[in-house]
Amino acid sequence: DTGVSQDPRHKITKRGQNVTFRCDPISEHNRLYWYRQTLGQGPEFLTYFQNEAQLEKSRLLSDRFSAERPKGSFSTLEIQRTEQGDSAMYLCASSPTGWKNTEAFFGQGTRLTVV
Amino acid sequence: AQSVSQHNHHVILSEAASLELGCNYSYGGTVNLFWYVQYPGQHLQLLLKYFSGDPLVKGIKGFEAEFIKSKFSFNLRKPSVQWSDTAEYFCAVNEDEKLTFGTGTRLTIIP
Numbered sequence: 001d002t003g004v005s006q007d008p009r010h011k012i013t014k015r016g017q018n019v020t021f022r023c024d025p026i027s028e029h030n031r032l033y034w035y036r037q038t039l040g041q042g043p044e045f046l047t048y049f050q051n052e053a054q055l056e057k058s059r060l061l062s063d064r065f066s067a068e069r070p071k072g073s074f075s076t077l078e079i080q081r082t083e084q085g086d087s088a089m090y091l092c093a094s095s096p097t098g099w100k101n102t103e104a105f106f107g108q109g110t111r112l113t114v115v
Numbered sequence: 116a117q118s119v120s121q122h123n124h125h126v127i128l129s130e131a132a133s134l135e136l137g138c139n140y141s142y143g144g145t146v147n148l149f150w151y152v153q154y155p156g157q158h159l160q161l162l163l164k165y166f167s168g169d170p171l172v173k174g175i176k177g178f179e180a181e182f183i184k185s186k187f188s189f190n191l192r193k194p195s196v197q198w199s200d201t202a203e204y205f206c207a208v209n210e211d212e213k214l215t216f217g218t219g220t221r222l223t224i225i226p
Binding site: 003004031033040041042043045048055056091103106108109 | 151157164205207212213214215216218219
């Protein structure tokens with residue numbers, strides 16, 4: 001499978017713990033996006049990278065969230081001191097360049113449950 | 116900032132019925148518009164997209180959408196739905212290098 005892959009698929013953690021998710025984009029895709037989706041809502045933008053540079057972060061991304069894409073390939077999203085409100089599906093997407101005249105490909109997501 | 120409205124939250128249809136799902140975005144200018152589908156347990160997949168040109172765009176699985184600039188709308192249609200179309204459908208618009216999604220429409224097809 002050469003699509004976007006995310007790991008783990010599911011994560012259950014206790015409140016206050018740190019968690020880290022990984023996203024492997026489609027090879028040679030320069031753009032990588034993180035989204036969050038809660039029940040009954042559409043995906044909400046969190047942040048995106050052009051190669052290794054993080055170009056934009058949403059106001060949804062509190063100080064407890066950090067994302068990296070150190071070599072311009074895979075990316076990690078870390079949530080520190082998790083809260084119950086962090087429970088959601090975290091989606092990763094990649095695209096060759098920007099959205100203009102191209103599409104993004106989504107991974108299957110990481111479902112986080114904070115108990 | 117752009118916003119996307121999908122007014123139909125849950126639609127239930129019988130097989131072979133015609134489908135139209137509404138999508139409106141908040142303001143004009145040059146926009147790229149998308150419909151994504153999420154089948155149960157699967158990832159978001161692109162159904163169709165509009166960048167420019169013919170406002171009637173055709174996508175996979177017999178879906179089409181019409182971009183009406185004057186109405187800020189991009190409604191999704193299918194003349195005859197199948198049970199396998201049961202899924203959640205999301206309309207999205209690009210804005211400043213990222214996508215803004217609607218809240219989605221859950222479509223249930225009754226055999």
